[in-house]
Every structure is written in C-alpha cells, then in structure tokens.
Amino acid sequence: MKKLLKSFCFITTLLVSSVIYADDAYTLNAGDQLSISVWNEDALQREVVILPDGTVSFPLAGQLKAQGQSVYDLENELKTKLSEFISDPVVNVTVNAVSGNTIHILGKVLRPGSFSMSQPLDAMQALSLAGGLNTFAEENNIIILRRNGEKQQILPVHYARIKKGQSLETNVMLKSGDVIIIP
Structure with a gap:
C-alpha cells in the first residue's frame, strides 16, 4: 500500500510540474x-x-x-x-x-547594454539587471520598442508609478529583441 501511495504522489507531482511548465x-x-x-x-x-x-x-x-x-x-x-x-x-x-533570447537597454542606467534572458523578465527586472536608473533618468518617459513583424510598437513604462504600486500594467513582460530606452 505504501508503494502505491508513493507512486501516486510521484505521478501527481510529475503531472502538476508538467502543467506549470506548459504555462511558462x-x-x-x-x-x-x-x-x-x-x-x-x-x-x-x-x-x-x-x-x-x-x-x-x-x-x-x-x-x-x-x-x-x-x-x-x-x-x-x-x-x-x-x-x-x-x-x-x-x-x-x-x-x-539560449543565445538568441536578448533584450537591449539604452540610456540613463548604470550598465546599459544587451542582456540574455534565461528566464521570463518584466521591465522592472530588466532595469534592475542594468543596475537601475541613474540620477538623471526621466522616470516617467521610459519606453519599450517592440518589433511585431514589419511594424514597431511603443510600450510606455511608468517607472515612478510602478514604484508606488500604481500603473502595474505598464510593467510588461519582455520579449526577445525588445529595446528599453531610458531618456
């Protein structure tokens, strides 16, 4: 009976982890x-x-x-x-x-550059990777440039509001090739 229970627990764990993996x-x-x-x-x-x-x-x-x-x-x-x-x-x-999963951060951060994403990242996490904003950064004018086929999309990031727990929807999940610009 113990063996059967252990087998059931093991299989359940595998199934749950595969469902979680499929979402991410x-x-x-x-x-x-x-x-x-x-x-x-x-x-x-x-x-x-x-x-x-x-x-x-x-x-x-x-x-x-x-x-x-x-x-x-x-x-x-x-x-x-x-x-x-x-x-x-x-x-x-x-x-x-994951050589191809790269984002680019330009402008007034401590360490601008290209960063490989080994896991899903949102805008705030990416800015943290770049060392955060420097003292001259315009917190309310940060944008993400995202290419969708032949078109580019501009996504605003309201950094100052996100820090206060507001406008959280602007803290978007990043995609490979996104460019974050901090004026």
Whole structure:
C-alpha cells in the first residue's frame, strides 16, 4: 500500500510540474542552440542553431520554423514530418543555450547594454539587471520598442508609478529583441 501511495504522489507531482511548465514554456529564438534526437535512430541525432530567419534544418523533415515556438511545438512538428518515413517516431528537443533570447537597454542606467534572458523578465527586472536608473533618468518617459513583424510598437513604462504600486500594467513582460530606452 505504501508503494502505491508513493507512486501516486510521484505521478501527481510529475503531472502538476508538467502543467506549470506548459504555462511558462520557453519560446525559441534565432541563435538558440538545440539538440534534436529521434529515439532508436542514430543517424537522426543533431545539434542545430536556429538561423537568423528563425528556421532549423533537420534530415527528412527539411526546413522548419522554430522561432516563436515552444520546444513541445517543435517536437510535435518534427514528429509529424518524420512520421512519413519512420513509424511512430519519438522526438526529443533540448535547448542547450539560449543565445538568441536578448533584450537591449539604452540610456540613463548604470550598465546599459544587451542582456540574455534565461528566464521570463518584466521591465522592472530588466532595469534592475542594468543596475537601475541613474540620477538623471526621466522616470516617467521610459519606453519599450517592440518589433511585431514589419511594424514597431511603443510600450510606455511608468517607472515612478510602478514604484508606488500604481500603473502595474505598464510593467510588461519582455520579449526577445525588445529595446528599453531610458531618456
């Protein structure tokens, strides 16, 4: 009975952690380094880098769009493509390095520059990575430039209000390629 209870607890923990993981699934970006393997197929073990156009190339599957997808989505797409050649393929994609997940912080911070995001970050966390605002920064004029395809979007960050617990909706989650400008 104890073994059954331990097994039940273990399986429940796995299920809960997979649901949590699915909500916070990492989005692949150009420059990310991946390992792709197909179980029982030694010829289909590859390390690849997502190209600047957002694609990866894999034998039998060809060019696949990887940028903007989760690891799970890419695994499923590979499985679909490979199933034309292999009966019920088991595909595993692992992120080795998140080289492409970068934001840029410009202006009146202590350490301006480009920063790799290894986990989801909001605007305030990113400003903290850059050492915070310097004394001459205009706290109410901070913006995020975000590219959506061919267009750019401007998102205001009301730093002074966020510090007071107001305008929290302007403390947006960052995406790869975002540029934060602090005048």
